[in-house]
Amino acid sequence: MWKKSKPHRRLLNKLNKVDTLAELPMHLKPPHNTLEFTAYKGLKPRPVPKQSKIELDGEKVEDFDKPRKSSSSSGLAGQIEKLVVYKRFKEALELFEILECEGDHEVGGSTYDALVNACIGSRSIRGVKRVFSFMIKSGFEPDQYLRNRMLLMHVKCKMMIDARYLFDEMPERNLVSWNTIIGGLVDSGDYVEAFRLFITMWEEYSGLGVGCRSFSTMIRAASGLEVIYPGRQLHSITVKMGIAGDVFLSCALIDMYSKCGSIDDAQCVFDSMPTKTTVGWNSIIAGYALHGYSEEALTLYYEMLDSGAKMDHFTFSIIIRICARLGSLEHAKQAHAGLVRNGFGLDMVANSALVDFYSKWGRIEDARNVFEKMPLKNVISWNALIAGYGNHGRGMEAVRLFHRMNCEGVMPNHVTFLAVLSACSYSNLQDYGWEIFESMSRDHKVKPRAMHYACMIELLGREGHLDEAFALISDCPFKPTVNMWAALLTACRVNQNLVLGKLAAEKIYGMEPEKLSNYVVLLNVYNSLGKSEEAASVFNTLRKKGLRMLPACTWIEIKKQSYVFHSGDKSHAQAKEIYENLDKLMLKISKHGYAPENNTLLPDVDKQEGRLQSYHSEKLAISFGLLNTQESTPLHLVQSHRICNDCHNAVKLIAMVTNCKIVVRDASRFHRFQDGKCSCGDYW
DNA sequence: CTAGGGTTAG
Numbered sequence: 181m182w183k184k185s186k187p188h189r190r191l192l193n194k195l196n197k198v199d200t201l202a203e204l205p206m207h208l209k210p211p212h213n214t215l216e217f218t219a220y221k222g223l224k225p226r227p228v229p230k231q232s233k234i235e236l237d238g239e240k241v242e243d244f245d246k247p248r249k250s251s252s253s254s255g256l257a258g259q260i261e262k263l264v265v266y267k268r269f270k271e272a273l274e275l276f277e278i279l280e281c282e283g284d285h286e287v288g289g290s291t292y293d294a295l296v297n298a299c300i301g302s303r304s305i306r307g308v309k310r311v312f313s314f315m316i317k318s319g320f321e322p323d324q325y326l327r328n329r330m331l332l333m334h335v336k337c338k339m340m341i342d343a344r345y346l347f348d349e350m351p352e353r354n355l356v357s358w359n360t361i362i363g364g365l366v367d368s369g370d371y372v373e374a375f376r377l378f379i380t381m382w383e384e385y386s387g388l389g390v391g392c393r394s395f396s397t398m399i400r401a402a403s404g405l406e407v408i409y410p411g412r413q414l415h416s417i418t419v420k421m422g423i424a425g426d427v428f429l430s431c432a433l434i435d436m437y438s439k440c441g442s443i444d445d446a447q448c449v450f451d452s453m454p455t456k457t458t459v460g461w462n463s464i465i466a467g468y469a470l471h472g473y474s475e476e477a478l479t480l481y482y483e484m485l486d487s488g489a490k491m492d493h494f495t496f497s498i499i500i501r502i503c504a505r506l507g508s509l510e511h512a513k514q515a516h517a518g519l520v521r522n523g524f525g526l527d528m529v530a531n532s533a534l535v536d537f538y539s540k541w542g543r544i545e546d547a548r549n550v551f552e553k554m555p556l557k558n559v560i561s562w563n564a565l566i567a568g569y570g571n572h573g574r575g576m577e578a579v580r581l582f583h584r585m586n587c588e589g590v591m592p593n594h595v596t597f598l599a600v601l602s603a604c605s606y607s608n609l610q611d612y613g614w615e616i617f618e619s620m621s622r623d624h625k626v627k628p629r630a631m632h633y634a635c636m637i638e639l640l641g642r643e644g645h646l647d648e649a650f651a652l653i654s655d656c657p658f659k660p661t662v663n664m665w666a667a668l669l670t671a672c673r674v675n676q677n678l679v680l681g682k683l684a685a686e687k688i689y690g691m692e693p694e695k696l697s698n699y700v701v702l703l704n705v706y707n708s709l710g711k712s713e714e715a716a717s718v719f720n721t722l723r724k725k726g727l728r729m730l731p732a733c734t735w736i737e738i739k740k741q742s743y744v745f746h747s748g749d750k751s752h753a754q755a756k757e758i759y760e761n762l763d764k765l766m767l768k769i770s771k772h773g774y775a776p777e778n779n780t781l782l783p784d785v786d787k788q789e790g791r792l793q794s795y796h797s798e799k800l801a802i803s804f805g806l807l808n809t810q811e812s813t814p815l816h817l818v819q820s821h822r823i824c825n826d827c828h829n830a831v832k833l834i835a836m837v838t839n840c841k842i843v844v845r846d847a848s849r850f851h852r853f854q855d856g857k858c859s860c861g862d863y864w
Numbered sequence: 865c866t867a868g869g870g871t872t873a874g
Contacts (some may be wrong), residue, residue, distance in 0.1 A: 293866090328867055359868040396869040431870040462871040497872035504873095532873040563874040595874055 191448045195416040223478055224740055225511040228518030231490055256282070257291040264294040269301035276307075280314055287318065289326055296329045300336045308337050328356045335364030355385070359394050366401045374401040375410070392418065392426040399429070403436035411436040425452075431459045438467025456487065462494045469502050477502050478511065493524040500533040504540050507818055507845065510740040512537050528554065532561040539568020542814055542843035542852060559593055567599035571850035573859025575607025582616070594626050601635035605642065606849075608861055613639045630661040637664060641671025642863050646680055662691050666701065673705045674863055681705045696727045697847075700822075708825075732821040734797040738808045745797040745804070754804065762795070762803040769833035772856075777826040798827050798844060806838060814841035822848045822864065832856050 263272040299307040334343035347361040358381045365374040402411030418424040437446035450464040461484040468477035496519040503512035538547035569578040582600045604613030640649040672681030685702040706715035805815040823846045836856035844851040852859035
């Protein structure tokens with residue numbers, strides 16, 4: 181659980197040590213927070229109540245920022261303004277093109293203002309260019325207000341080069357102009373330049389008038405840097421200026437502290453908010469999720485629900501992603517229902533998260549349904565579904581989707597290729613894999629990265645082409661990474677090539693000497709070859725380094741409740757039945773050719789426990805699951821380690837004799853067992 | 865006189 185203690189003083193002390201803006205550092209780049217997979221154990225979902233109605237229709241007008249005056253323009257110009265009021269931006273711009281051709285129309289400030297909104301609303305670069313050049317050509321002299329709006333129009337349409345030119349050439353600038361350009365720099369990821377401009381602005385105005393609006397933008401820049409120091413510096417100044425209580429600022433700070441690694445400070449800021457807004461809740465929940473505290477995040481979400489705060493599409497997107505990590509079908513269903521009931525059913529981000537969730541948790545058809553119903557899809561939506569089919573061992577479908585995506589004009593990115601190449605690998609589609617790999621830089625201008633190479637190494641490994649895999653590593657245009665060597669090492673384990681495997685292992689040790697899982701893989705190589713002496717020596721190095729292997733465990737969710745099992749676990753109330761049922765199952769599958777294997781792939785249990793191998797945690801969880809669900813209910817398991825050979829064989833047969841789909845997410849990948857086969861193609 | 869600010873998905 182997170183701490184809620186007396187933090188304010190601590191935070192204030194920290195802030196008092198920080199002084200001026202002058203030494204804001206300009207360096208970048210600590211590591212990005214990569215999320216490891218976790219499973220959860222508890223917490224019942226609750227239904228999400230329906231809140232206010234939100235029309236998703238294009239016709240809604242209520243929250244529109246009104247143009248500055250009631251329209252005094254007549255003719256075409258007046259019509260354009262009206263269309264913009266009703267958010268029909270595309271039509272407004274079409275009308276403007278007609279106006280442009282006809283020539284002799286009076287276009288005044290209010291019309292330009294409306295056109296700016298139209299361009300921003302439809303993100304139309306063409307529109308921006310036409311509107312701007314029309315204004316110049318017609319000799320219209322914009323006032324400071326309109327100049328800032330023109331600047332904003334360029335910024336929001338991501339035309340940063342033009343925007344910067346506009347800003348630099350402005351005859352006059354005010355705080356709004358500065359904030360606008362700085363906001364654009366932050367949006368485009370140019371954080372250092374944003375800091376540079378901010379400091380220039382600060383000096384130019386001697387800090388006067390620079391308020392929470394500028395600071396919330398800069399705090400966003402600080403969170404982009406992923407270093408805590410600049411953000412703390414900025415926070416300190418806002419405290420001294422007495423503006424730290426601003427809601428926008430607080431939300432930005434929560435996000436900044438959590439993205440820069442200090443969830444405690446984020447919690448402090450959150451606690452200090454007198455009234456917690458939706459964005460505040462969203463930020464702190466996302467923060468806990470980012471730090472891997474998924475259960476805490478879920479708890480906070482229910483607190484949010486109780487507090488009566490409104491939820492928005494951000495809330496649901498965050499929650500669905502948390503569910504994807506926890507693997508909680510019930511919570512996710514509740515969130516899905518809440519999403520639809522509250523009128524965000526068409527939201528692209530939330531739906532992409534749902535596609536990811538359903539496909540990760542074995543419901544690829546549901547994922548497909550959500551996907552096909554999305555009115556707007558982007559590359560992330562496609563990637564989620566393609567990866568889903570790949571993980572389900574349906575590589576051909578993933579390849580088909582990849583082609584369909586290209587036909588529909590969506591540009592694939594490096595994640596897309598990761599998804600489709602790993603799909604080819606899981607389904608052993610050699611030809612498609614190579615064709616797509618080669619098309620990456622040839623047709624799509626996406627440079628293959630380490631993980632793409634790792635996929636291809638795995639693909640070669642499946643066919644036993646170890647020399648070619650090694651050649652691929654040797655010839656790759658950058659320094660091979662751990663992942664690539666690890667893929668080769670796995671290939672060596674499966675194909676029992678000790679010489680190359682040892683080489684790969686040594687490379688890996690050189691790069692990551694302290695990482696446990698690397699040693700475990702080599703240990704597995706030795707074990708699978710029966711080389712017990714070598715295995716023991718690896719084990720000793722491990723001991724010397726003080727690295728200990730954690731016991732494996734498996735989670736399973738049954739009827740909205742989740743349960744955890746360890747190897748040989750007898751702590752469960754149903755233990756006796758579980759073991760009896762398991763013994764029956766083992767007997768049954770032995771008639772279908774199952775023979776226990778001795779070389780445990782994962783030596784996660786003590787030697788003497790070795791004979792308990794038939795009681796590995798995943799088998800216990802499956803036995804438990806079969807006892808407590810109706811026939812043909814699919815089982816979903818999460819295994820903290822890599823599933824062992826023996827269990828893999830056993831589960832394949834159990835799935836066959838019970839006619840039950842079993843999905844296991846292990847430390848390496850996704851296994852979907854059905855009809856005596858596994859989606860990983862027996863390679864993991 | 866207006867305008868500029870915070871949170872989400874692979």
